[in-house]
Amino acid sequence: MRKTVQELLLVENTQLNHDNFRLVLQSESELPPIYPGQFVNVEIKKASEIFLRRPFSILDIDPAKKQFSLLVKILGRGSKVLTTYEAGDKISVIYPLGNGFKMPEPTDKVLLIGGGSGVAPMLFLSKVCGLNTDQVHVLLGARSDKDHVDISAYKANGNFYFTTEDGSLGEKGFVTNHPVYKSKLSEFDKVYTCGPNPMMKAVAADAAKAGVFCEVSLENMMACGFGVCLCCVEKTTSGHKCVCTDGPVFNINDLTWQI
Amino acid sequence: MTASGTCGFGQEIADFVDLSKLGGVVMKGTTLKHREGNDYPRMAETPSGMLNAVGLQNKGVDNFVKNIYPTIKDVDSNFIVNVNGSTIEEYVELTERINELDKIPAIELNISCPNVKEGGMAFGVSCPSAEAVVKAVRAVYSKPLIVKLSPNVTNIAEIAKAVEGQGADSVSLVNTFLGMAVDAESRKPVLSTITGGLSGPAIKPIALRMVWQVAQAVKVPVIGMGGIMNATDAIEFMLAGATAVQVGTAIFIDPTIPLQIVDGINDYLERHKFSSVNEIIGALQV
Numbered sequence: 085m086r087k088t089v090q091e092l093l094l095v096e097n098t099q100l101n102h103d104n105f106r107l108v109l110q111s112e113s114e115l116p117p118i119y120p121g122q123f124v125n126v127e128i129k130k131a132s133e134i135f136l137r138r139p140f141s142i143l144d145i146d147p148a149k150k151q152f153s154l155l156v157k158i159l160g161r162g163s164k165v166l167t168t169y170e171a172g173d174k175i176s177v178i179y180p181l182g183n184g185f186k187m188p189e190p191t192d193k194v195l196l197i198g199g200g201s202g203v204a205p206m207l208f209l210s211k212v213c214g215l216n217t218d219q220v221h222v223l224l225g226a227r228s229d230k231d232h233v234d235i236s237a238y239k240a241n242g243n244f245y246f247t248t249e250d251g252s253l254g255e256k257g258f259v260t261n262h263p264v265y266k267s268k269l270s271e272f273d274k275v276y277t278c279g280p281n282p283m284m285k286a287v288a289a290d291a292a293k294a295g296v297f298c299e300v301s302l303e304n305m306m307a308c309g310f311g312v313c314l315c316c317v318e319k320t321t322s323g324h325k326c327v328c329t330d331g332p333v334f335n336i337n338d339l340t341w342q343i
Numbered sequence: 344m345t346a347s348g349t350c351g352f353g354q355e356i357a358d359f360v361d362l363s364k365l366g367g368v369v370m371k372g373t374t375l376k377h378r379e380g381n382d383y384p385r386m387a388e389t390p391s392g393m394l395n396a397v398g399l400q401n402k403g404v405d406n407f408v409k410n411i412y413p414t415i416k417d418v419d420s421n422f423i424v425n426v427n428g429s430t431i432e433e434y435v436e437l438t439e440r441i442n443e444l445d446k447i448p449a450i451e452l453n454i455s456c457p458n459v460k461e462g463g464m465a466f467g468v469s470c471p472s473a474e475a476v477v478k479a480v481r482a483v484y485s486k487p488l489i490v491k492l493s494p495n496v497t498n499i500a501e502i503a504k505a506v507e508g509q510g511a512d513s514v515s516l517v518n519t520f521l522g523m524a525v526d527a528e529s530r531k532p533v534l535s536t537i538t539g540g541l542s543g544p545a546i547k548p549i550a551l552r553m554v555w556q557v558a559q560a561v562k563v564p565v566i567g568m569g570g571i572m573n574a575t576d577a578i579e580f581m582l583a584g585a586t587a588v589q590v591g592t593a594i595f596i597d598p599t600i601p602l603q604i605v606d607g608i609n610d611y612l613e614r615h616k617f618s619s620v621n622e623i624i625g626a627l628q629v
C-alpha cells in the first residue's frame with residue numbers, strides 16, 4: 085500500500101482516563117485500506133524540542149467519514165504534548181505503516197491480549213476480524229481500574245476480561261493470571277498480543293508451550309517508520325528485521341526470544 | 344541528493360518522491376559481505392538530532408548486484424553506491440564489482456563510518472591511510488569517485504587535500520560526529536555500542552564550517568551535508584562553497600523534504616535574480 089505524508093485535521097480529542105486520550109483524525113482524501121496492527125508516525129510540532137516523529141497504533145477507522153483514531157497514552161514528553169492538541173489543529177502524519185495481523189479463519193476461536201497502549205490494535209482487531217462474538221475473547225491488563233479505558237463501544241465484538249495488578253477491576257494480577265488464559269490457552273486457534281515486552285514474552289512462552297499460533301506486535305524505538313534508517317531492528321530467525329516494515333507484527337516462531 | 348543510510352536504495356522513498364527529480368540517490372552503505380549490523384538499540388534522539396549505531400547493516404554486494412541493481416537500473420535518477428570496507432583490499436574488490444554495473448554513474452567511498460569496529464572511520468582520520476585507500480580505489484575505477492570525509496578529525500581540510508591529491512573527483516562531508524547518550528535512570532548507555540554517530544540540525548553549524556574550510560582548500564567539487572532540513576539550509580551550504588548537497592536525517596522527519604529543497608532553491612534563485620545555481624556556489628560575501 086502506498087504510504088503518504090499528510091496534514092490531517094484533528095476533529096476530536098477525548099480524554100478517556102487519567103493518561104489515555106482518543107484522537108480522531110480526518111483526511112481530505114479517501115482513506116487507504118488500514119488493518120489492525122498498522123500504525124502512523126506523527127509529527128509533534130508543538131513540542132519544538134522533540135525532533136523525531138512518534139509512532140502510534142491505529143485504534144479504529146471510519147472510511148465513510150475519512151477518519152481514523154489513535155489511542156494516545158501519555159508515556160513521555162511527545163505523547164504528552166500530542167494530547168494537548170485541540171480539534172481544528174492540523175497534524176502531519178505518515179501512514180499507513182507496517183503490516184497488520186494475520187486475520188483468523190472463519191472457524192477460529194481467538195484470544196486478544198492487550199496491555200498499556202497495546203490495547204488499541206486489539207480493540208481494532210476485535211472489530212474487524214469478522215468472527216462471531218463467541219469466537220472472540222479479549223483480555224486486557226492494567227495496573228489498576230483507573231488505568232483501563234472504557235471499551236463499551238467494542239463490547240459487542242467479543243467477550244471481554246480484565247485484570248488489574250491491585251485487584252480493583254476484574255482478576256487480580258497479570259493477564260497471565262486470568263482463568264480464561266491460565267486454563268484454556270490451548271483451546272484457542274490464534275492468540276494475538278500487543279503491550280509491554282515482559283507481558284508479550286510471557287504470553288509468547290505459554291503459547292509456544294501450548295503449540296498455539298501467536299502473533300505479537302512490537303514497539304521498538306523508531307526514527308523513520310518506513311524502512312530507511314534501520315534503527316528499529318529486532319533479531320529474528322532470519323537476521324535483523326525492521327519492526328516498522330517487516331513488522332510490527334511478528335509470529336513468535338520468527339523471533340529469537342528466549343522463551 | 345539523498346544521503347547514504349537515510350533513503351535505503353531509493354525504492355523505499357519512491358512512494359513519497361519522484362526519484363527522477365532528485366540530483367541523485369546515495370544508497371545505503373554496501374560491503375563485500377553481508378553484515379547484520381549492531382545490536383538494538385541503535386538509535387537515540389537528541390536535542391535537534393539523533394545518534395545512530397546501525398553499523399552498516401546490508402546484505403552484501405552479491406545481493407546488491409542480483410536483487411537491487413535490476414530494480415533501479417532503469418529508474419531515471421543517479422544511483423550512487425556508498426562503498427565500505429574494513430581493509431583496502433575489500434574497498435578495491437567491492438569497487439571492482441560496482442565498476443561492472445553500467446548504470447551506476449559514481450561511487451561514494453565511505454572512509455568515515457563511526458559505527459564499525461574495523462575499517463570505516465579509521466581510514467578517514469589520518470592523511471596517510473586516507474591517501475592509501477583512495478589511491479588503491481582510484482587505480483581500479485575511472486568513473487567519478489566521491490570520497491566521504493569524517494568530521495571526527497582535527498583538520499578536515501588537510502584530509503580533503505590529501506584525497507584530492509590521490510585523484511578523488513569530489514569530496515562529500517560530513518559524515519556523523521561521534522557522540523554518546525546515557526540513560527541516567529538505568530545508569531546505562533542508550534546505544535548497544537555505547538557510542539554512535541550524531542546527525543541532524545544539531546551538527547549543522549559545524550558541518551557548515553567544515554564545508555567552508557574544505558571548499559577553500561580544494562579545487563574539486565564539494566558535496567555538503569549535515570543537518571540540512573530545508574532549502575535555506577541547503578543554500579547556506581552552497582554559499583559556503585558546496586557544489587551540491589545531500590539530505591539525510593531530514594528524510595526521517597519528512598521524506599518529501601528533498602523535493603521541497605529542490606523547489607525552494609529554484610524559488611531563491613528566481614527571487615534573487617540568479618540565472619544559474621552555479622552563481623551561488625561559494626558566493627559568500629566575507
Ligand SMILES: Cc1cc2nc3c(=O)[nH]c(=O)nc-3n(C[C@H](O)[C@H](O)[C@H](O)COP(=O)(O)O)c2cc1C
Pocket residue numbers: 313314315346347348349371372373395397399425453456491517518519541542543544546568569570571589590591592593
Ligand atoms: C541512520 C543513519 C545511517 C547512516 N548510514 C550511512 C552509511 O551507510 N554510509 C554513509 O556514508 N553515511 C551514513 N550516514 C551518514 C549520513 O549519510 C550523513 O552523512 C549524516 O547523517 C549527516 O547528514 P544529515 O545531518 O543530513 O543526516 C547515516 C546516517 C544516519 C542518520
Ligand code: FES
Pocket residue numbers: 305306307308309310311312313314315316317326327328329
Ligand atoms: S524506523 Fe527506520 S527502518 Fe524502521
